[in-house]
Amino acid sequence: MKIVLVDDQTLIRKGLISFLSLQDMMEVSGEARNKQEALSLIQRENPDLVIVAFHLGEEWGLEVITEARKRGATCKFVILIYSKDPMSFQYATVMDVEGYISLEAHPEELIYALQMIQRGRKYYDPDIIDQLIQSQNSPHMDNSHVNLLTSKEKEILQKLGQGFSNKQIAENLYITENTVKKHVSQVLSKLDLGDRTQAALYANVTGLVQYKHEVLV
Template identity: 45%
Template sequence: MNIVIVEDHPLVVQGLVSVLTLECDFEIKGVCSNTLEGIELIRTKHPDIVLIDLRLGKESGLDIIRAVKELNIDSKFIILTSSVSYLDFMMAEELGAEGYVLKESLPEELIYAIRVVGRGRKYYDPELLDYKLKKDENNYNDKLTSREWEVLRKLSLGLNNQQIANKLFISENTVKKHMSQILAKLGLHDRTQAALYVKNLEIVKH
């Protein structure tokens, strides 16, 4: 597999290169440290896997994913980060990142993640999923009413407001009010993030 690394910490880069070059089927096609160089490197090399630091100085690695997806390049993306922020993870997944690995992980785990993503599957760091499960179990029951939770679950199935209203035998205006309350209580920005919230919760529960 051909790999590109986008990371702005030289010591981290050195460690990644040392670990990955030990694998006979891995080939590092390039290393860079900012978004513009990252986009250009991916555009010219078309790597199988791109390892991207979530935060590149004042820039965001997510901007690279967004730009490359628009170019219809088939590279797969693994976020390599120290952040266990729920919103960081959710934004990465929403943009199409296939992997999310913490920098504290063992080298074997990163190698495993690369192989899993390379086979077309997704890989999320177990520590992150454990964190999410505890966070969500502690928070969502306390924050949401039973009706709000029902609305959220229907939203995650892809239903629009009118369809949710029909399913729950309430008015569309009531659904809209519930959605506003849900977004505010969970600190989410829009319906897409709310739907991802439920789907990610279901992932960690199963």
């Protein structure tokens, strides 16, 4: 199985490369630190599997998956997560990734997960499944809170869910970046969310963004 690693943390990349290189039937064909490097590497190497961190510094690992699929990538994807957040897991399942693995996992668990994925199955960290069950009644999972937003704020929230930056939202909706910032602040306040990443997850988990895989030919 040909693997590409995408993580902004050098120590994590090197550690995974060292460990995976010892495994039979697994070959790490490249590593990337950010979205642009990852997309170029995926296109060049055509791997079987891409292990990508949920957060890539100020970028978002899920954006790598979105853009790679748009460019025609058919490889499998595994999300590498630092903290077990039920909302990020929900988003990962919406993206239909093959795996969701915590950095706290034991090496044997990682290998087991990759072997399962190689055989065509999915692997989700069992601890996050337990957390998800416990959080099913969380108010953040209830899309009725969206009714608190104005129509423009809903548009902003949808764009956040699609991974747009403030500049991209401003250009798309023909408003200023300063206006976008004000709307984002209102969205976070009304929905009691901590940051724009949580807002993006909320938009996807509650169905405001209907994600579709696109393949360009």
